[in-house]
Amino acid sequence: MAGQYQYLFTPIRVGQTVIPNRIVFSAHLTNLAEDNLPGPRLIAYYAERARGGCGLIITEEQSVHPSDWAYQPLIHGFDPHVVPAYRRLTRAVHDYDTRIFAQINHNGMQASSIYSRRPVLGPSPLPDPIHREMCKEIEPEEIAEIVRGYALVARHVREGGFDGAELQSSHSSLMRQFFSPYFNRRSDSYGGSLENRMRFALEVIEAIRAEIGRDFTLGIRLCGDELIPAGLTFDDVREIARRLEATGQLDYINTSIGEFHNLYMVEGSMHTPPGYQLFISAGIREVVKLPVFCTGRIKDPVQAERILREGLADMVGVVRGQICDPEFTRKAREGRTESIRLCISCNQYCIGRMGLNLSLGCIQTPATGNEQRFPRPIPVVQRNDKRQAQKPGLMVVGGGPAGMQAAKVAAQRGFQVTLYEQQQELGGQVNLIVKVPNRVEFGDASRNLQRDILEEGVEVRTGVEVTADLIEQEQLDAVILATGSRPSLPPVAGADLPHVATTWQVLQKEKLAQAGEYVLVYDQVGFHQATSVAEFLAEHGCIVEVVTPQFFVGGDLSITLDIELWYRRVLAKGMRLTANCFLASLQPGGATIINNYTGQPRQIENVALAVLVTPQTAHDTLYHQLQGKVNQLYRVGDCLAPRRVEHAILDGERAARALSLP
């Protein structure tokens, strides 16, 4: 029994499969497939989670038919060439005590034709809210062919060495679209009554069993509530679950919530409560005897254990938690819960990159999706000269995410690392982010690193401003500068007036307006900076207007699935949002903005505070002073180019891995 976790490490039988623990790495997009097949990059990704002790991996969806090419790197499960690739994947996972299922899916009308060059298929002619392409009403002959596709892919999966398969009937699937009275408006035998709407799924299950037999684990992932009018409700889904169980052909039920009208509920960010989908699994578990899996912001093993103890689910889906820390399960089992690198549900580099057709990553873990580029364990450096016993010395200047990551990795490589931070606290700009409403969880990104560098024996000196002289005095093998960036004000007339502030000044409460006063937030950046500060000021009682030259305020919040809830929160506070305008000038108590397209100015009066959110400036003075004076000099993070946290941490990792010895 693994210490505090009575249930988490109790094996469970699911269908034909005995799973060693209750942690499931549920299906999620990765965009890591190569040539529409699982390749080395994807295999390395899953193998790393298996190595970390995860009980069950359920892969991303395997497409059942060429009419479904919903996104570019979608795995074509119908392609017979997939079988050898599956074998490579399952062998790599089975090297560890981990089971692996494949998810099987057709995305139906939740797709576009840009890759397939064929019409998108759905139960009824409707446009998908994200892709906005009208689908073709699927004909019965096509249904029959797709059903055969499911059976074919199930066979590929079985031949490929998987332990089981899962049907997707959750947030993006033809199967759910058939279930849904919103998406399915057919009048034939596939539409109308629930019996009819379930016909497609039942045909699929029957075809799969006919193809591969009863002795192979098969489950289904159900969307518990579409959260749209006339869509599937929780009660509908409980009834569906009951009827599916009654077929006797399924071995488990996995769960989720939402669909493409509300993706922000499918993959909730830090602005949704942890465990926000648990009522789905718990409610379904009430009506079926099959094992039920849960998901949704389950962040740590303590929470997972409680879910099991309280009977809310039989298996606990930890996806982002294991994207962030592949060793989530092993650390829990070994009693090192505190060493788990906690996911902060920022959605910046995992989910955010999916929508952009980019490979999956993690802001805190550069190796995620890059397992081959950043292999573990990290090679340790050793001196070749007579000082072999003496660890090589590295100074890292700057204790933000970039500096801490560099320090951590360098220490793992055998460097004696001293980390200097000018402020009293480590964390850099993360310490500002956490001052914002609902962004407190971001602080874990800093706490995780602080704990790691402590464990790695990095010597930390805070409150010390490092000068070039100080560095030159030390006998160092390398120096990594992570001195960050500073806010800068744009060359706009009046930017030097006293009512003009940077985000830093507001968050540090150096400059604030009183409740009831008018505040202008001008946003040239489009990410969380401006929206956070605006919300911070609105919570403070200010009357806030956000002005942006972009098409809409908060553009990049859609990447992290934060935009809907942000609009809900701030519009409820009466915030005014003004797009398509740039800031022309500032006057005492006022500001002038100009419409990009008409040139029409608008004078804003009674501005108590104008917060200008513009790109930061690299703080690179020290770098330029040291150039040519230090053996190995690296620059990482914002002092190289002011960007986002993920870039800072990537830079830190890369620099620390590049360090060498003469």
Add this chain to the structure above:
Amino acid sequence: MTMQNRLFQPIMIGPREARNRIVFGAHTTNFAEHNLLSKQHADYYAARAAGGVGMVVLEEHIVHPSDLPYAYAVLGYLPGTPVATGTVVERIHAQGSLALVQLNHNGQQSTGDHSQREMWAPSAVPDVSSREVPKVMELADMRAVIEGFTLVAKHAVQAESDGVELQVADRSLLRQFLSPLTNQRTGEYGGSLENRLRFLQETIEAVDAALGTDRVLGLRLCADELAPWAGLTPEQSIEIARLLVETGRVDYLTITMGSILSTQMFPFHASMHTPPGYATQLAAAIRQGVMNHAPTVPVFAAGRIMNASQAERILAEEQADGVEMIRALIADPRLLDLSQADQINDVRPCIACNQGCQVRSVMNVKLSCAVNPDVVGTDDTWRAQGSRPHGTRINKGHISPHHPNQPRATTFGETPGTLDASEVNTHETVGPSNPAWGAGNERPSPIYRPMQRDASPFIIIGGGPAGMEAARTAAMRGRQVVLYEREATLGGTVVLAARGPGRRELQLITDYLQSQLEQLGVEIHLGVEVTASEILRGVYPRAQRRAQDDKLRAEAVLVATGAHTGRGQAPPLPYTNEDGQSSRVGAGLANVFDLFPEAGCCPASGKTAPAREGCGGVELAGGEIKDGASTNAALENIAGRELPHVTDVRHILRGEQIEGQRVVIIDETNSHGVLSVAELLATQGHTVEIVTEDWYVGRDLVATHDIVSWMSRVLAHNVVMTPHTSVVRIEPGRVIVSDRFVEGERAIVADAVVLGVYDQPSQDLYYALKGRVPRLFRAGDCVAPRRIEHAIQEGRQVGEQL
């Protein structure tokens, strides 16, 4: 052709002679494999070379790893480049064209998304669209980039190309060094013009040395950034061009216009809303400026040069020595050959819609063309050659090897129930490509055969782009075709769409198809609506038939009946629930949050979640299982849409005049069609407000580079934009709306309401015929209402399947 005696004259470009004055300019295709030029590239370029172009400039070869602008960029620094590029060059040379390699570094117009590292640029100025801050280049970085340029120039030499072109235009580090917009350096590479030129000069010097004396070094130069407060101006650019040609290292200049900061137009591949030849005057000015200094350095004009006569005029007026054409040659690779042979009407016209060819985005879509189905932007197996770039992959049509004898469904095209298995697959192969096209893997156009007048005809119902392309393809393959169109004119929705302001060029494609059908002798009946019962009875109104037949036996029937205005999607927000109370979908969502403390378990709060029993109390919106009738009438239309002051986009484009001043447009689609109607009504003097659930008005205009100019035009007419807002219902004189994120409703005064809703397929005829005629096909919007490219592609496929 005597009219074009200048265009087709040879021209010396540095040490090489081009057979004429048309350059197929560099552009992104996403055809690369493993970041090298591919066979698809070779086929694509070779087709244009075979069509007679004088010089091909291969798409940008990236010179340094600090630049990975998109996933399928060609990375010229990779060691595989000489072989991969050499193969393509050879194919082009075989067709008699010169082949140059464009070298580029995108600087701050790149992205760190793919490389997962920092970008490099002269100064820390973010691009206005990506907003990503680059690293300020150090001297060592600049040396590394110049070494990259040198390396890739050497690769171009090893590939036996005729030389290289340096990108100093739309997206390039070299321009960023030239322009004070992006170069804010102090020191020897910033400030004065001389300093800003230094990096480019050093690059040219290094590349020139790498090339040797017998190859071309050209520049694609942006001569006006349309940002006069700091950007490059024509006056400065004349000076720059003069200084550059005076070095004696530059063999030609191609002149472009614009930067991303231009507010009046988006200058890269400007759409149909920008006049043809919009940058020609600029080329003329530069040419004038350099002529006395380097009379042998030709200047090429670029930017919406659409056909040979326009090109000839530019040369006749001595505005340029040659022209760069891209999109016109994508639309028809044989443009030049056909023009020279006096067959100008046979040229498939580019309509500058930018719907298929603007592929430089993170989605990695391969280049295609809205009007030319032969440019196949995918390796999916519907393409005729069936070959995949990755070798011998499967024919995806055969997904079910265990059931070889069962009919397979098709996603469009022939109805599956009526066919034997060998015909049902849409992926069947047409004949091998005609080597005369030099097109290889590029899909061949159908080869003309004389029409078989005595054969059973191919009946096509619907004369939109799908029906016309099918008719043309079938007729070229020798089939007798009878085409019915309900309206008095051919062209379908395209003709209607072309009535939007500035959209007239759309109709070029249907006019072209119409003239092709006339030439081919296709039997066309306008103003005739054919019914299912007529088809089933073999009664084809007005159709010519053989004397001995009292009935006409159709070989096949194609339904291409297009689409009609839909009833409006169920807006997911807000909605009226069963009690007639206006409610919000958020109800379900809000419940999740309200329930959280009980339903979830939050380690931070220490609250415990209920056990299995406790969750029984969870009630979300929805209530009873809706076993039985699932269609909810409230979902399927916008309440009040039947009121007399409500009309739709189709009616307006058909010429319906709106009474009253205030018009509200309900925009469900964010498409060009709806937005052009907004512009039309605004220019007619109406006060227009556009209501959309989207985050902003105009989404579809972004990808086609139309949004900036459209915004400028409609905002000048004070069009009001109301985003993230749902329509609750329409009432007499007003529209009741609700912000998607705020509780409560409000009314917008509306003398008229225009529905910009999604179309629905006109598929009744198809279903009436399905299973009851020997061979039945359908194509275009009656499959699913989409765009021109889908209609034309599907029409082509059906024509090929006969």
